[in-house]
Amino acid sequence: MPLTLEDVVLMDADQLDRLMREGHPIDEGALEEREFDGVSLNLPTLIEKLTWTKFCKVFHREHGGALRGWNCKVEQTPLDSPWILTQKDGRPVTYGHYRVVSPQGYRMPRPYDRGLLLDYGKGGNPRRDPTARVRDPIVAVNQGSSALLLGWSYLDLGLTTLSTPSFFVLRRGAELSHVAAPPRLV
Numbered sequence: 001m002p003l004t005l006e007d008v009v010l011m012d013a014d015q016l017d018r019l020m021r022e023g024h025p026i027d028e029g030a031l032e033e034r035e036f037d038g039v040s041l042n043l044p045t046l047i048e049k050l051t052w053t054k055f056c057k058v059f060h061r062e063h064g065g066a067l068r069g070w071n072c073k074v075e076q077t078p079l080d081s082p083w084i085l086t087q088k089d090g091r092p093v094t095y096g097h098y099r100v101v102s103p104q105g106y107r108m109p110r111p112y113d114r115g116l117l118l119d120y121g122k123g124g125n126p127r128r129d130p131t132a133r134v135r136d137p138i139v140a141v142n143q144g145s146s147a148l149l150l151g152w153s154y155l156d157l158g159l160t161t162l163s164t165p166s167f168f169v170l171r172r173g174a175e176l177s178h179v180a181a182p183p184r185l186v
Helices: 004-008 013-021 045-050
Strands: 034-041 056-059 066-071 093-101 118-121 134-140 148-156 163-176
Touching: 004 034, 004 163, 013 134, 013 148, 034 066, 045 066, 056 163, 134 163
Parallel strands: none
Antiparallel strands: 034 056, 034 163, 056 066, 066 093, 093 118, 118 134, 134 148, 148 163
């Protein structure tokens, strides 16, 4: 029986780690021009209260062929409620732009290289933006389907990498509703 977002949300850190290690490859084409409903997992309670639980990740294929994306703020409603993008001046509030790349050649503190990697250092974020150090390996939760993804965040500090406790689950959502330009050209 395939796992659901609700199943993954209930997992503890050890179960999430095992799921990442045993995850499946992702069909990059299945991400194109899509929004994915996201849920932050395994954050310390204080951090979760200061940030968010629900968010959205967006994937867009550039004319040059590169797959890139960004995060969107979402209204913090119960998980069984729809994901509603937070708007400012009639546009979704975006942050944390990234490029989707192969994990091959990246140093990771954990062996989570079965899927793809979101590299925020290549996303066109402002030069002093701390998210530029974030890397998110992602895997498909269910074999043969890219409808439910699991990710984990770590920091690339140049000479070393730093693990975080932060996992997240992504469920295939709506078709792309907007295209956000990166904050700066890359």
